[in-house]
Amino acid sequence: MSDHRDLERKSSAVTLSDMEVFIFPELMYALVLANIMSPRLWRWRDDPWFAGLDALKPYRRITRLKQYIMDHYAFNLDLDTWGLTTKERELARFAGFIGADALAQSNALFGYEGDRYYFDIGIRRHFGLDRYDGSVIPYWKTETVEAMDAFRFKAGYSSGAGECVSLATLYAAALFVVAGIPLRDIFLMATPLHSQNFVDVDDGILTNNRRLVTKTMWFNGTALSAQARRALENERVTVVAHATGWMHTLYEQATIDAGAYTRFADKLRRFLKAPLTAELLGNYLRHNHAIQRCFQVRCSHGAADCFVALETVFDYEHGSSYSLTDQTRAKLLAEVEREEFQPAPLPGRIILDDLEAFVRAHRIDMDRPADVARLQAAFVCDCLNARTAIEALRGFCHTAPRLPDPAQKRFAAEPEPLGVELGMRREDVIRRLETLRGRNDFADLAFYAYRDLNRTEAAPFLRAAIQRNPVCLAAAKDMALEAVTEKIGALPDGSIYDEPGRLAQPDEVWNFGRGDGAEKALLLAAVLRARMPEEEIRIDATPTRAVLVAQSISHEFPSQKRLRDQTWEIPIALA
Numbered sequence: 341m342s343d344h345r346d347l348e349r350k351s352s353a354v355t356l357s358d359m360e361v362f363i364f365p366e367l368m369y370a371l372v373l374a375n376i377m378s379p380r381l382w383r384w385r386d387d388p389w390f391a392g393l394d395a396l397k398p399y400r401r402i403t404r405l406k407q408y409i410m411d412h413y414a415f416n417l418d419l420d421t422w423g424l425t426t427k428e429r430e431l432a433r434f435a436g437f438i439g440a441d442a443l444a445q446s447n448a449l450f451g452y453e454g455d456r457y458y459f460d461i462g463i464r465r466h467f468g469l470d471r472y473d474g475s476v477i478p479y480w481k482t483e484t485v486e487a488m489d490a491f492r493f494k495a496g497y498s499s500g501a502g503e504c505v506s507l508a509t510l511y512a513a514a515l516f517v518v519a520g521i522p523l524r525d526i527f528l529m530a531t532p533l534h535s536q537n538f539v540d541v542d543d544g545i546l547t548n549n550r551r552l553v554t555k556t557m558w559f560n561g562t563a564l565s566a567q568a569r570r571a572l573e574n575e576r577v578t579v580v581a582h583a584t585g586w587m588h589t590l591y592e593q594a595t596i597d598a599g600a601y602t603r604f605a606d607k608l609r610r611f612l613k614a615p616l617t618a619e620l621l622g623n624y625l626r627h628n629h630a631i632q633r634c635f636q637v638r639c640s641h642g643a644a645d646c647f648v649a650l651e652t653v654f655d656y657e658h659g660s661s662y663s664l665t666d667q668t669r670a671k672l673l674a675e676v677e678r679e680e681f682q683p684a685p686l687p688g689r690i691i692l693d694d695l696e697a698f699v700r701a702h703r704i705d706m707d708r709p710a711d712v713a714r715l716q717a718a719f720v721c722d723c724l725n726a727r728t729a730i731e732a733l734r735g736f737c738h739t740a741p742r743l744p745d746p747a748q749k750r751f752a753a754e755p756e757p758l759g760v761e762l763g764m765r766r767e768d769v770i771r772r773l774e775t776l777r778g779r780n781d782f783a784d785l786a787f788y789a790y791r792d793l794n795r796t797e798a799a800p801f802l803r804a805a806i807q808r809n810p811v812c813l814a815a816a817k818d819m820a821l822e823a824v825t826e827k828i829g830a831l832p833d834g835s836i837y838d839e840p841g842r843l844a845q846p847d848e849v850w851n852f853g854r855g856d857g858a859e860k861a862l863l864l865a866a867v868l869r870a871r872m873p874e875e876e877i878r879i880d881a882t883p884t885r886a887v888l889v890a891q892s893i894s895h896e897f898p899s900q901k902r903l904r905d906q907t908w909e910i911p912i913a914l915a
Contacts, residue, residue, distance in 0.1 A: 355845065380838070393518070402545060405519045413500045414501040415501070422480065493853055512526050528582070592748070595755065609740070624732075634721055702714060798908050803911055813867060849862075856899055878890075878909050880908075883902045883904070
C-alpha cells in the first residue's frame with residue numbers, strides 16, 4: 341500500500357465523512373470497533389433501564405436497546421453541522437482511488453439519483469442543497485458515540501444526535517456490548533443515501549436510523565414501514581460490512597468471508613419476501629394510498645349489508661387501537677360513524693371482502709404467472725390499471741435487494757479473525773485489537789477512528805484537522821486573531837472524549853463549545869493555518885500542556901490528556 345493511500349485512509353478514519361466511508365469501506369467497521377472500545381457504551385450496561393437484560397431473549401434485549409437509543413438520540417442531517425465542501429475538491433482528493441463516472445453512479449452527492457422515486461423528488465432539493473451552488477456538498481461526517489452524545493451541548497438539541505451511518509455503527513456496537521448479540525450475526529449495509537443493519541436474529545431485524553423493523557413490520561403497510569422500505573426498494577446496496585470483512589459494489593476485491601456473505605444474502609432475501617394472504621393484501625392497500633379510492637369494505641348493520649370507502653376506514657384506523665387487517669376489524673368498523681356507510685355498493689369500486697375471499701380460496705403464488713393472471717382478473721375495475729396494481733403488489737410482497745454480486749468478486753485471503761467475542765471485558769477487546777494491528781485492517785483503523793494519539797501517529801489526525809474542519813474557519817473568518825484566541829481560551833475546559841490521549845477535532849470543539857487544552861491549541865492552529873498558508877506552525881504537546889508556536893503567536897494551554905511528549909508540525913491546508 342502506498343504511503344499516500346495509507347495516510348488518506350488513516351486520516352479518513354478520523355473525519356469519517358460519507359464520501360470517505362464510501363471510498364474506504366473498511367472504515368465503517370473500524371468505527372464499530374471504536375465504539376465498542378468506548379467506555380461510554382460500556383456504561384450503558386449500568387443504566388437501570390437495562391436491569392435484568394440477561395434474562396431476556398435476544399429480540400426482547402434488542403427492543404430494550406432500541407428504546408434506549410430512541411430516548412437518547414435524535415436523527416440529524418443538518419447541512420451546517422460539519423460544514424460544506426465541493427465536488428471538485430473531493431474529486432481531486434480521491435482522483436487516484438475512484439473514477440468520477442463510477443462515483444456518479446453510486447454516490448448521492450455526485451449525481452446518483454437512484455430509481456424513479458429519487459429522480460422525482462430531486463436529490464439536492466430533498467437534502468436542502470438546492471440553496472447552494474450545484475458543486476457544493478456537505479461533509480456529513482459520521483460521529484463517534486462521544487460526538488453523538490455531545491450534541492446535547494449544541495443549541496437546538498436536548499439529547500444526543502447523529503446521522504444514519506452514525507446510528508448504524510452505534511447500533512452495531514451496542515448490539516454487541518449491551519444486547520449480547522455476537523458480531524457474526526450483525527451485518528452493516530450502505531446504500532447511496534442510507535445506512536442500516538441486518539441482524540440475524542429470528543426472522544431477521546433491520547435497524548433503520550433509530551428504529552427497528554421486523555419482518556412483520558416490513559409488511560404491515562404503515563408509514564413507518566414505508567419509510568424503512570425506501571432504501572432497499574429504490575437503491576442498490578453499495579457496501580456490506582461484517583466482522584469478517586467487506587464487499588463493495590464497485591471494487592473487484594472483497595474481504596468478507598464468502599460463507600458469511602451467502603448467509604447474509606439468503607437471510608435478507610427471505611426477510612424481504614412473504615406469501616400473499618388476505619392480511620397482506622390489506623396491508624398493501626394501507627401502504628398504497630393512491631389506489632385506496634378503488635376499494636370499499638362491506639359491513640353488516642343488522643340484517644342488511646352496507647358499504648364504506650376503504651380510505652375512510654383507514655382514516656379511522658389512524659386514531660384507533662383496532663386494525664382493518666386483523667381479527668379486530670369488526671371493532672374498528674363499529675367505530676366508524678353510521679353516516680359514512682352507504683346501503684348499496686359504491687359504484688366503480690372493488691369490494692375488499694370479496695377479493696380477500698378470492699385470495700384465501702386460491703392460495704395465490706405471486707411468482708407463478710398463471711396465479712398472477714387470475715388475481716389480475718379479480719382486480720378489474722374502472723378506476724385502476726389492474727396490471728400496474730398487481731406489479732406494485734408483487735413488489736410489496738417481494739423486494740429483491742440489489743446486493744453486490746459475489747460471482748463478480750475476487751475474495752482476498754481472509755485477515756486474521758477479530759476474535760472479539762461475547763463475554764470479553766472492554767479491556768480484553770482493546771488488548772485483542774492491539775495485538776491484531778498490522779494484520780487486520782479493521783483493528784488497525786479502529787484506533788484512528790478512536791482518536792487516540794497515544795496509540796497512533798499524529799500525521800493522519802493533523803491532516804484531517806487542518807483540511808476538513810470548515811465550520812470553525814467560517815465562524816472565525818471575520819474575527820481578529822486576538823478575538824479568536826480569547827474566545828478559544830474562554831471555552832469551558834473538558835474534552836468530549838473522556839480518556840487520556842483521545843482528542844476531538846477542531847469543528848467538534850467549536851460546535852460543542854468545550855475542549856481540552858490540546859484540542860484548543862489545535863483549533864487555534866487550524867484558524868492560523870487558514871490565514872497563514874505557508875507559515876511554520878507547531879504544537880509541542882506534553883502530558884500536562886500544549887504550546888502553540890508560530891511566527892506571529894505563541895500560546896500555552898494546560899492539558900489533562902496526558903499525551904506522550906510529541907511535536908505536531910501543522911501541515912499546509914491543502915495537500
